[in-house]
Amino acid sequence: MSKFFRRIGRYFREGFWGVVRHFAMAISSASAVTITLTLISIFLMFSFNLDQFTREIEGTVQVSATLNYDCDSEDETRIRSAILNIAGVDKVTYKTSDEEFDYFVQMYDADGKAGLREIYADQHPMHAAYYINVTSDADLKYIAEEVGKIEGIYETSYGGEGAVLLMDALDSVRYGGLILVGALSALAIFLISNTIKLTIYARNKEIAIMRAVGASNADIRFPFVIEGILIGILGSLIPVGLTIFGYIYLYQLLGGVLLTQMWPLIPAHPFVLYLAAILVIAGVSVGLVGSFFSVTKYLRWKR
Amino acid sequence: MLELKNVSKTYKNGVNALHDVNLRIEQGEFVYIIGPTGSGKSTLIKLLDGEEVPTKGVVDVLGINVGKLRHSKVPKYRRNIGVVFQDFRLLERKTVFENIAFAMEVLNEPSRVIRKRVRQVMNLVGLDDKGNAFPAELSGGQQQRVAIARAIANKPKILIADEPTGNLDPGKSDEIMMLLEKINREEGTTILMVTHDTVLVNKHRKRTLVLEAGYLVADMVEGGYFSHE
Ligand SMILES: Nc1ncnc2c1ncn2[C@@H]1O[C@H](COP(=O)(O)OP(=O)(O)O)[C@@H](O)[C@H]1O
Ligand SMILES: [Mg+2]
Numbered sequence: 001m002s003k004f005f006r007r008i009g010r011y012f013r014e015g016f017w018g019v020v021r022h023f024a025m026a027i028s029s030a031s032a033v034t035i036t037l038t039l040i041s042i043f044l045m046f047s048f049n050l051d052q053f054t055r056e057i058e059g060t061v062q063v064s065a066t067l068n069y070d071c072d073s074e075d076e077t078r079i080r081s082a083i084l085n086i087a088g089v090d091k092v093t094y095k096t097s098d099e100e101f102d103y104f105v106q107m108y109d110a111d112g113k114a115g116l117r118e119i120y121a122d123q124h125p126m127h128a129a130y131y132i133n134v135t136s137d138a139d140l141k142y143i144a145e146e147v148g149k150i151e152g153i154y155e156t157s158y159g160g161e162g163a164v165l166l167m168d169a170l171d172s173v174r175y176g177g178l179i180l181v182g183a184l185s186a187l188a189i190f191l192i193s194n195t196i197k198l199t200i201y202a203r204n205k206e207i208a209i210m211r212a213v214g215a216s217n218a219d220i221r222f223p224f225v226i227e228g229i230l231i232g233i234l235g236s237l238i239p240v241g242l243t244i245f246g247y248i249y250l251y252q253l254l255g256g257v258l259l260t261q262m263w264p265l266i267p268a269h270p271f272v273l274y275l276a277a278i279l280v281i282a283g284v285s286v287g288l289v290g291s292f293f294s295v296t297k298y299l300r301w302k303r
Numbered sequence: 304m305l306e307l308k309n310v311s312k313t314y315k316n317g318v319n320a321l322h323d324v325n326l327r328i329e330q331g332e333f334v335y336i337i338g339p340t341g342s343g344k345s346t347l348i349k350l351l352d353g354e355e356v357p358t359k360g361v362v363d364v365l366g367i368n369v370g371k372l373r374h375s376k377v378p379k380y381r382r383n384i385g386v387v388f389q390d391f392r393l394l395e396r397k398t399v400f401e402n403i404a405f406a407m408e409v410l411n412e413p414s415r416v417i418r419k420r421v422r423q424v425m426n427l428v429g430l431d432d433k434g435n436a437f438p439a440e441l442s443g444g445q446q447q448r449v450a451i452a453r454a455i456a457n458k459p460k461i462l463i464a465d466e467p468t469g470n471l472d473p474g475k476s477d478e479i480m481m482l483l484e485k486i487n488r489e490e491g492t493t494i495l496m497v498t499h500d501t502v503l504v505n506k507h508r509k510r511t512l513v514l515e516a517g518y519l520v521a522d523m524v525e526g527g528y529f530s531h532e
Contacts, residue, residue, distance in 0.1 A: 007411045213457060214381030215409040
């Protein structure tokens with residue numbers, strides 16, 4: 001057991017001194033990590049908030065379909081299942097014509113001044129209606145048309161198409177960002193592995209001695225892996241700071257919403273802490289992957 | 304403790320470095336391996352320390368079939384063997400003490416054990432007062448002593464020295480020889496020493512293996528070397 005701790009202690013000590021000894025090189029790879037993680041952070045803030053907006057908007061995007069006056073309960077059941085069969089339909093809610101009338105009165109004559117309720121006391125002209133919630137990737141126009149074809153439907157309409165189009169546009173921005181972030185991560189991994197290769201090259205005599213005296217591959221490899229991880233952590237310090245303070249600042253500056261009340265931002269706490277954790281994990285992973293493979297390549301026994 | 308049975312080695316490029324070598328070395332022996340450049344001396348050493356695998360035959364060291372050893376088992380096996388090279392291979396930025404300790408640190412020995420053993424081997428090689436010196440501050444002979452101290456720090460059963468006196472003048476070579484004899488005597492280490500130095504071989508007579516063009520042409524138990532040329 002104490003051998004285990006001595007071993008771990010040595011990995012960290014050697015890894016730490018590796019960073020110190022090749023500080024310039026470590027800093028140059030760490031800055032590649034910094035740039036990558038900063039972009040990842042911006043991407044994540046954008047992405048998570050976009051998800052939040054999308055969910056917010058999804059509630060407001062609906063197709064409504066009014067029914068002919070002469071529909072009976074059998075027709076209603078038939079129409080409901082026909083609607084549910086259309087691709088992209090998530091959920092349907094039925095409202096009776098009286099409920100529709102109540103809603104109408106609520107909307108236009110809540111205080112009763114216009115006397116709408118009295119005017120239509122005996123008979124109101126409202127239709128019963130289905131309200132159709134759609135899935136996030138659904139085509140509103142198509143659903144409205146298909147619903148319109150069903151026997152017994154009087155009229156269909158839909159709203160919120162502008163918002164949906166905007167979401168689609170933002171979604172493509174997100175895909176572009178994802179590709180950029182992927183490419184940058186690959187670059188950062190490449191730079192770290194290069195640094196580690198140079199470190200290994202600078203220390204190949206040490207490695208040869210370690211081998212000659214019978215150090216195991218793990219014993220040779222892990223100090224370098226720790227070195228890579230430390231570079232990754234070093235590179236994540238600035239992005240973590242920028243993320244925490246930047247998001248809190250922006251959130252306060254914008255009053256918690258983006259442009260309109262319709263788009264509330266994700267509250268800073270604990271969101272920034274999640275982001276920070278993701279960034280540190282990403283930095284560590286980049287360092288680990290970059291160093292692990294470059295060492296493995298150099299440590300393979302040639303025989 | 305060490306046996307080669309019908310061992311041949313052909314490198315990937317087609318060079319036949321060893322042909323059907325048979326030999327047996329007992330625990331505690333001191334053996335020279337001599338022969339001209341390219342005769343297969345280093346190849347023989349690489350077969351023994353597990354760096355190369357024989358093309359044919361069996362290399363048995365301490366009951367282990369070295370050629371069949373799995374990659375992952377090679378490091379552990381290597382701890383049985385200390386190696387010393389012609390060019391010392393010391394770390395310039397570490398002191399003498401640190402250089403020797405390094406060999407034990409990478410095997411994760413406790414620092415108390417390391418300090419004790421390093422002092423012991425520094426005394427054995429006669430460098431008690433040089434612990435804080437850097438390699439560049441030492442003579443060639445002293446540097447080779449550090450390398451020897453490092454090679455025996457982990458108490459290997461076998462010490463292999465590939466031309467350890469190749470870079471030293473005759474006086475210093477003699478001292479290194481006496482040191483190796485002392486290690487052979489005091490630590491009981493089996494020693495295989497590759498050398499070109501016929502003067503040394505004739506002066507400090509020991510069992511001598513002669514390689515020529517990959518063939519083991521002589522195994523002189525009483526020692527001494529006489530060129531056929
Ligand atoms: N790794 C290798 N690959 C191919 N040929 C090699 C290799 N190592 C040694 N040789 C060849 O094997 C022969 C024996 O070499 P070596 O064992 O180094 O001899 P010595 O140490 O006696 O000078 C030489 O012809 C050499 O060129
Ligand atoms: Mg040689």
